[in-house]
Amino acid sequence: MKYRKGIVCNLIKGNNDALGEVNMERLKRCPFCGYEKPGLMMCKGRKFVNGLDQPIEQHKWYVQCPKCKARGSVSSGKVNLWSDLNKDLPIPGWQTTDDQIKSIAVKLWNYRID
Ligand SMILES: [Zn+2]
Numbered sequence: 001m002k003y004r005k006g007i008v009c010n011l012i013k014g015n016n017d018a019l020g021e022v023n024m025e026r027l028k029r030c031p032f033c034g035y036e037k038p039g040l041m042m043c044k045g046r047k048f049v050n051g052l053d054q055p056i057e058q059h060k061w062y063v064q065c066p067k068c069k070a071r072g073s074v075s076s077g078k079v080n081l082w083s084d085l086n087k088d089l090p091i092p093g094w095q096t097t098d099d100q101i102k103s104i105a106v107k108l109w110n111y112r113i114d
Contacts, residue, residue, distance in 0.1 A: 009043040009060075025103065028110045030065035038065045038072075038109065040102065045076075054082035061101045063109035072109030077101045 029036050045058035059079045063072040077096035091097070 009041050011039045011041055011064075011066075025106045025110060027063060027106060028112070030068060030070055031112055032070045033065060033068040035065050035067040038063050040105070042098070042102075050080070054080055056080055056095070059098060059101055061098070061105035063105055072105060075101050075104035075108060 027038050027040075030038055041062050041064050043060040045060065047055065047057045050056050056078050058076060060074050060076040062074045064070070077100065078094060079098055079101070080091065080095050
C-alpha cells in the first residue's frame with residue numbers, strides 16, 4: 001500500500017497472537033466493525049546517515065482493520081538500522097526503536113472509552 005510519494009507501507013502482523021513481545025499491549029477489536037484481528041502496518045520513509053555514518057530510517061507504525069479499513073493514529077520516529085544489531089549500546093534522544101514506535105501505535109489504537 002502506498003502511503004505517500006516514496007513511502008511504502010506493509011502489513012507486519014495480522015493479530016495479537018503474532019505481536020510477540022512480552023510487554024506489548026494487546027490489540028483491542030475494531031471499534032467500528034468489531035473485527036477481532038486488526039493488523040499492524042509499518043511504513044518506511046526517508047533514509048539518511050548520522051555523523052557516525054550509521055544508516056537512519058524514518059519509520060511509521062499504525063493499526064488498521066483489514067475488514068473495514070479503519071485506521072488508528074500514526075506513531076513515527078527515527079530508527080538506527082545499525083544499532084538495531086547492537087542492542088546493548090545506549091541510543092540518543094532523537095532516535096527510537098521499532099518496538100517503542102509500535103507500542104505507541106498500539107496504545108493509540110486501544111485508547112477509547114469502553
Ligand atoms: Zn473494522
